[in-house]
Amino acid sequence: MTPSKYSLAASSLVLLILTVGATTAGFPNNPVASPSSSPHPRDFAVIPIPNQLVVDPGSAGSSNLTLASIGGFAGTISLSATISAPNGTAAPTVSVTPSSVRLKAGANASSTLTVLTQSTTPIGTYTVTIVAKASKIIHTALVTATVSDFALTLQPSSEALVLGSSRTSFYTVTSLNGFTGTVTMGASNPLVNVGVGFQSQVTVASGGNASGPIFVNVGNTAPLGTFQIVFTATSGSITHMATLTLTITSAPVPDFTLMTSPVSLTIPDGSTGFVNITLSSIAGFTGNVTLTGSVIPAISGGPVAVITRTSVFLSPNVTGTSLLEIFTNSATPTGFYNYTVSGMSGSVFHQVFGSFTVASSTTGDFTVSANPSSLTIPQGSQDRDFLDITSTSGFSGTVNLAAFVAPPGPFLVLANNQVTLAPGGTAQVVLAVFVNTTVPVPAGRYNITVTGSTSSLFHQIIIPVTVTVPLENLVLVSASFQPTNITLQVQNTGSTSAGLVAYSVQDKAGDTWQRTGWSGPTIGPNSTASSILLTIGVSCPSCSYTGTPGAFNQFIPGNVYTIFLTSARNILYKFTATYPSTTREGLLLESYTFTSGTNLTLFIRNLGNISVTFTSYYVKDSSGNQYALTTWAGPTINPNNTAPAVILIGSSCPACTLVGTAFTFTPGFSYTIVIVTARNNQFSFTVIR
Numbered sequence: 267m268t269p270s271k272y273s274l275a276a277s278s279l280v281l282l283i284l285t286v287g288a289t290t291a292g293f294p295n296n297p298v299a300s301p302s303s304s305p306h307p308r309d310f311a312v313i314p315i316p317n318q319l320v321v322d323p324g325s326a327g328s329s330n331l332t333l334a335s336i337g338g339f340a341g342t343i344s345l346s347a348t349i350s351a352p353n354g355t356a357a358p359t360v361s362v363t364p365s366s367v368r369l370k371a372g373a374n375a376s377s378t379l380t381v382l383t384q385s386t387t388p389i390g391t392y393t394v395t396i397v398a399k400a401s402k403i404i405h406t407a408l409v410t411a412t413v414s415d416f417a418l419t420l421q422p423s424s425e426a427l428v429l430g431s432s433r434t435s436f437y438t439v440t441s442l443n444g445f446t447g448t449v450t451m452g453a454s455n456p457l458v459n460v461g462v463g464f465q466s467q468v469t470v471a472s473g474g475n476a477s478g479p480i481f482v483n484v485g486n487t488a489p490l491g492t493f494q495i496v497f498t499a500t501s502g503s504i505t506h507m508a509t510l511t512l513t514i515t516s517a518p519v520p521d522f523t524l525m526t527s528p529v530s531l532t533i534p535d536g537s538t539g540f541v542n543i544t545l546s547s548i549a550g551f552t553g554n555v556t557l558t559g560s561v562i563p564a565i566s567g568g569p570v571a572v573i574t575r576t577s578v579f580l581s582p583n584v585t586g587t588s589l590l591e592i593f594t595n596s597a598t599p600t601g602f603y604n605y606t607v608s609g610m611s612g613s614v615f616h617q618v619f620g621s622f623t624v625a626s627s628t629t630g631d632f633t634v635s636a637n638p639s640s641l642t643i644p645q646g647s648q649d650r651d652f653l654d655i656t657s658t659s660g661f662s663g664t665v666n667l668a669a670f671v672a673p674p675g676p677f678l679v680l681a682n683n684q685v686t687l688a689p690g691g692t693a694q695v696v697l698a699v700f701v702n703t704t705v706p707v708p709a710g711r712y713n714i715t716v717t718g719s720t721s722s723l724f725h726q727i728i729i730p731v732t733v734t735v736p737l738e739n740l741v742l743v744s745a746s747f748q749p750t751n752i753t754l755q756v757q758n759t760g761s762t763s764a765g766l767v768a769y770s771v772q773d774k775a776g777d778t779w780q781r782t783g784w785s786g787p788t789i790g791p792n793s794t795a796s797s798i799l800l801t802i803g804v805s806c807p808s809c810s811y812t813g814t815p816g817a818f819n820q821f822i823p824g825n826v827y828t829i830f831l832t833s834a835r836n837i838l839y840k841f842t843a844t845y846p847s848t849t850r851e852g853l854l855l856e857s858y859t860f861t862s863g864t865n866l867t868l869f870i871r872n873l874g875n876i877s878v879t880f881t882s883y884y885v886k887d888s889s890g891n892q893y894a895l896t897t898w899a900g901p902t903i904n905p906n907n908t909a910p911a912v913i914l915i916g917s918s919c920p921a922c923t924l925v926g927t928a929f930t931f932t933p934g935f936s937y938t939i940v941i942v943t944a945r946n947n948q949f950s951f952t953v954i955r
Contacts, residue, residue, distance in 0.1 A: 308339040310369060312398040312407050314379060319411045320444060321358070324385035325503040329409050331362070331377040331396065333369050340371040343400045347379055349411070350393045356386040358411055360394055369400075381411045385503075389415045389443040414445035416470060417506065417604075418499040419619045421529075424511040425482060426519045426548075429490075432483040434672035437508070438529070439468055439499055440475040440604060440621055451478065452498040453861075459485030459912050460514070461867035462495060463859030466933070473602040474724050475530060475621050479672065481859065482512065483867060485910050486901075490514050518549030522580055524609045524616040525713065526590070527728035532623045532631050533569070534659065535598050539622055541590040543573070543607055544730065546711060550582040555611045559590045562604040569594050569624060571605055585711070592622060600624045630661030632687060633725065634718040636697075640730040643676075645709060645739055645759070646702045651729060653695045655718055657687040669697060669716045675707040676700060676731060678714065701733050709735045709759075738764035738833060743794060744905070745829075745843035749820040750805040752843065754798040754829070758789040765789075768832040769800050774825065777813030781806060786831075800829070823847040846875050851943055853878065855951045856908055863930035864918035866953065868911045868939065872903040879944040885915050886938045891926030895919060900941070913939060931955045 311334045319327035333343055344366050351357030359382045367375045379396060394409040417440040425433055439449045448469045455462045465478030480497075495510045513519065523546045533539035545555055555578050559571040575588040590607055601624060608617040625631060633656045643649045655665050664686045669678050677700040685693035697716070701707040714729040738760035746753045752771070758764050766786030772778045779802040789795045802809060803819045811818075821827065824847040831839045852873035859867050866885075872878050880900025886892045893915040901909045915922060916930055931937065936954045943949070 307337045309336040309403060310334060310339045310343065310398070310400065310405070311336060312343075312345075312396060312405050314396060314407050314409045317407070317409050319381055319409065321381055321383050321411055321413055322501075322503050323383050323387045323389070323413060323415055326380055326382045327411060328381070329379040331379055331398075331407075333367055333375045333377070333398065335369050335372050335374070338371045339400075339403075340369060341400050343367045343369055343375075343398050345377050345396065345398055347394055347396045349381070350395075356384045356388070358383045358387055358392055358413065362396070379409060381409075383413055387413050389413045391443075412444060414441075414443045415504060416440060416442055416445045416449060416499070416501065418449075418497070418508045420480070420497065420508045420510055421618045422524065422616050423508065424513070424616070426513040426515065426521050427482065427484045428515055428518050429484060429488060430486045432481065432673065434674065435480045435482070435510075436477050436672075437464065437480055437497060437499075438475055438477045438619060438621075439470050440619075441470050441473050441602065444472045445501075446470060446472040447501045449476075449499050449501045452500070454496045454498075455861045455865065457488060457493055457495075457512075458914075459488040459910075460493075460512075460861075461485075461859050461865075461910060461912070462861045464497070471722060471724070473623065474722075476724075477529065477726075479670070480510070481674075482510075483859070483869075483910055484514055485867075485912065488514050490516060520551040521548045521614060522546060522551050522555060522609065522611065522616070523548060524555075524607065524618055525728065526605075526607055526618050526620050528634075528726045529620045529715075529728070530622065530724055530726045531620075532625050532723070532725065533592060533594055534631075535594050535600060535624055535626060536596040537594060539592040539594075541592070541605065541607070541620060542728075543588040543590055544585060545578055545580060545587070545609060546585045547580040547583050551580060551611075551614075552582050553611045554579050555586070555609045557588055558608045558610075560606045561592065562606065565599065567595075567597055567599065569598055569603055569622075573607070594624055598624055600626055630689075631658045631723060632656060632661050632665055632718065632720075633658060634716060634727050636716065636727060636729050640732070641699060642732045642734060643699060643701050644734050644736045645707060646736070648698065648700045648702055650699065651697045651714075653697055653716060654692055655685050655687065655695070656692040657690050660689045662687055662689045662691075663720055665693075665718045665720060667695060667716065667718055669714055671712050671714045671731070673712065675712055676714075676733070697729075699731060706741065706759075707733055709733050736760050737762045738791075738835065738837065740764060740789070740831065740833070740839045742829075742841040742843070745841075747821045747823075747843075747845040750803045751799055751801045752821065752827075752829070754800065754841075754843075755794060755796045756789060756798055756831070757794040758791060761791050763788050763790050764837075765834040766798070766831055767834050770830045771800060771802055772828040772830070773813075773818045774827075775813065775817065777811075777818035779803070779806060779809045779811055779818070781809045783808075821845050844875075851876065851878050851945060851947050853903075853941070853949045855953075858953050860931050860955045862918070863932070864914060864916040866913040866915075866931060866937075866939075868913060868951065868953075869908055870903060870911055870941075871908040872905050875905055877902055877904050880911060880941055881944050882942045883911075883913060884940040884942075885913060886940070887929050888936060889926070889929075891924075891929050893919065893922045893924055895922045897921060911941070 313332045314329045321327040345362040347360040392411045396407045461483040463481040468476035578586040679698040681696040712731040743755040765788040770780035829841045854871040879902040882896040903909045
């Protein structure tokens with residue numbers, strides 16, 4: 267945000283005035299008297315350009331005061347300024363430099379009005395009165411100084427995570443009193459083996475807000491206890507901080523979550539706005555949660571917040587709902603407001619913030635809704651939702667759409683990222699939700715946030731998604747080959763037992779060994795069978811064979827085979843397994859996050875067929891400077907698993923060896939990370955901050 271913003275509406279008028287000489291003229295905020303009986307009336311005008319300033323707290327704004335001679339006026343003009351402000355506040359101060367100006371006949375002169383604010387100056391609009399005095403002549407001019415700001419909130423402001431877990435939350439930057447600009451986020455994170463990632467910048471429109479995700483990943487060796495992570499939002503001279511309280515435990519802590527939907531809405535005056543409240547039990551929490559709601563600012567005749575169900579009882583690991591109603595009437599002042607919803611149960615307290623705009627009922631707008639309003643999707647499948655974007659009060663134009671899910675898991679696809687609405691029209695967009703992704707999506711609760719925005723309007727809805735466990739669901743954990751048999755390790759992630767009654771094994775040419783009437787094992791819910799023996803060829807006299815005679819008599823190292831298992835419910839499961847020619851290590855960098863200039867967390871998947879242990883790493887910048895840690899006690903990753911690896915440099919790594927010049931992770935630059943395993947294999951990854 268620039269130090270000051272203003273309107274140049276008066277500039278063309280000033281140029282016209284300065285050319286008319288003795289002609290009688292009127293100026294903004296400074297009417298000139300009608301000509302007297304004197305044939306040559308002498309006077310002057312004082313014109314502030316601009317006459318409207320927007321100033322950040324802790325910065326200054328200025329206006330050029332142009333003094334114009336009229337009717338041959340010449341003389342000394344003294345200038346002073348005062349500002350209206352409530353007593354006892356850290357109000358802006360004003361000054362005029364120079365405070366005395368010598369004006370020649372038919373000429374112009376200038377001075378500068380400066381409005382200086384403090385970091386504690388309250389937001390609001392202040393009136394500056396400029397007094398210009400000459401012999402027997404006094405003129406005044408007015409300048410308005412608007413002090414704007416923004417607010418930073420975290421939703422939620424406290425998190426409880428167990429070792430080896432992660433969670434996504436949000437921060438929101440809210441415009442106050444017309445603030446507009448780009449806000450840059452930063453965070454302090456002194457914790458080892460705790461990764462903190464977040465969207466680094468958001469752009470806020472006047473009277474609106476913008477949100478960004480915060481991702482916290484707690485490693486298996488992170489310290490236990492309660493810690494504070496301070497987030498800093500900066501724009502120009504404005505800086506605000508908000509603290510995330512992070513509790514790390516070795517076992518889940520009973521708690522509840524509190525969420526609202528939508529986070530932002532528009533309410534026509536005389537109407538009622540509705541905000542859904544969802545509470546979820548965590549780690550067996552049970553008890554009554556008392557809900558309260560409020561509107562900020564609370565003004566006479568302003569909106570009123572009422573919660574329809576002020577007490578919600580939560581049983582272990584279930585959800586509860588309530589509703590926040592925001593009432594307005596035809597006399598409610600239009601503008602931007604915040605709402606709050608607080609939940610308390612004993613010593614456990616959570617509070618969330620949202621925003622809404624009270625708009626004139628004749629102002630064009632649009633709404634975003636979802637049909638259905640929530641989804642339930644079994645693991646390994648997919649579903650879709652229909653988004654309706656509807657014009658209200660004659661709105662027309664293009665609406666930008668976006669969708670993301672928290673915590674990460676399901677994969678989202680929007681059929682269109684933009685829709686164009688005619689007055690009174692509706693557009694429908696399909697949102698596809700996939701939970702049959704390559705990496706299995708854990709069962710549980712997720713929230714899809716859908717946003718619709720224009721240059722001046724913003725709406726957001728949340729679609730709850732529940733990923734359920736099928737009655738039975740078999741997952742191949744591992745496969746071990748012998749020439750005529752294969753031993754499977756299979757996990758049942760379903761809620762009921764699965765009995766196996768048939769199998770078949772197929773090579774890449776389609777040649778197949780099949781066994782029906784098989785009395786295979788029964789795998790209980792959430793259990794793993796580690797010794798499922800499948801035989802082929804001479805080891806399976808009960809098998810039938812189809813395909814090229816003699817082509818598939820035994821398993822061959824290096825080949826890929828397709829395995830089909832049939833359960834007693836006649837559900838067919840298909841798996842693929844490779845008979846490895848040798849033991850091998852294979853690593854994939856799935857994602858990464860920079861938590862500071864000396865701290866990087868890599869999320870690495872083991873694609874090989876053996877466990878991998880890390881023993882050292884090397885970090886090199888684009889100039890060839892390098893940090894090395896050759897005594898690293900890195901993580902051990904089992905096959906087909908993902909684990910975080912924390913890479914430290916500089917001041918965060920006193921045991922590191924530096925070759926070249928010291929450096930830190932700098933935004934926009936790339937770095938090469940080389941990881942060495944216990945088998946002395948090296949894997950290289952490139953990351954960009």
